[in-house]
Amino acid sequence: MRIMTDIDVAPGKEIDYLIFWRRIGRAPQHLVAAHIFWVLTAASICLAQDHGTSAVVVWSPGKIIIGADGMLQSYRGSLPTRPECCKIRPCGKKFWVVMSGLYSSTGVAYDAWALADRACQASPSATAAAKTAESLIRPKLYAAVEQDRRENPAVIAPLEKAGAYLQIAIAGFTDSVATVSARQFEPGHRVNAIEYPGPARFNSTSRAELSMGEHKAFDDYEKKYPRWYFSDQVDSTIRFLLNEQIRIEPGSVGPPISVLSITSAGHDWVQAGACSGNSQRPKR
Helix, strand or coil: CEEEEECECCCCCCCCHHHHHHHHCCCCCCCCCEEEEEEECCCCEEEEEEECCEEEEEEECCEEEEEECCECCEEECCEEECCECCCEEEECCCEEEEEEEECEEHHHCEEHHHHHHHHHHCCCCHHHHHHHHHHHHHHHHHHHHHHHHHHCHHHHHHHHHHCCCEEEEEEEEECCEEEEEEEEEEHHHEEEEEEECCCCECCCCCEEEEEEECCHHHHHHHHHCCCHHHCCCHHHHHHHHHHHHHHHCCCCCCCCCEEEEEECCEEEEEECHHHCCCCCCCCC
16 A cells, blocks of 8 residues: 555654555565455455556545446456446445455455445444454455465465455444545465544544555656645546556556545545446445
């Protein structure tokens, strides 16, 4: 994951969240995640080995915007296919989840989407949901990694090179405050967390950005416009950058793009893409 933030940190803890993630979390600066799918959603059926996702979460105290591509680079037998699949989904009745990485494996009955939904169902906050999801996902994920390392090493190799098997972010409102809680599952059974707003002080102008999977287009754009996520046109910028990422790496990511806006009043699909079937409205 790549994290950018402009949140005031509590006295005595004046460190940049990005530096914190890289020192303590050991997250690589450029993270390319690979995926395996075996899931059924209202939007589509995804049966595949998949490589590549580009997703981003932009946080502010009053709104969360999530964007993701919608392509799976998958294989059925020896024939490559590129089906569509929704990567931004309702999580329980109150939250939303986006992932990049090893989502599922039939060999060990592992499905991160189902486990995250189970965690969200019983949790009062996104932070609690992510903590529970971590405990549910961790043993199944690492069992799947070990099995695929033996049986399908070509799938696991790029994940290990990237430094992460799975990235997950759960988002929603807790006590009228926008909250994002993310986890990165890494080699060596390490799991690292990022929280917005977490323990930091914040105000109405605070912003943070979390990029998952492929994000070269975001890196390049941020060199020219380092505070792009402060704009009141964030949703259109996300669409532009996801399209740029597709242009740069058409073999890894692709259309349709999905962009979701979440406020305390509910959610709105800025662009539904492959998520058009996910019409559920999480309650507040």
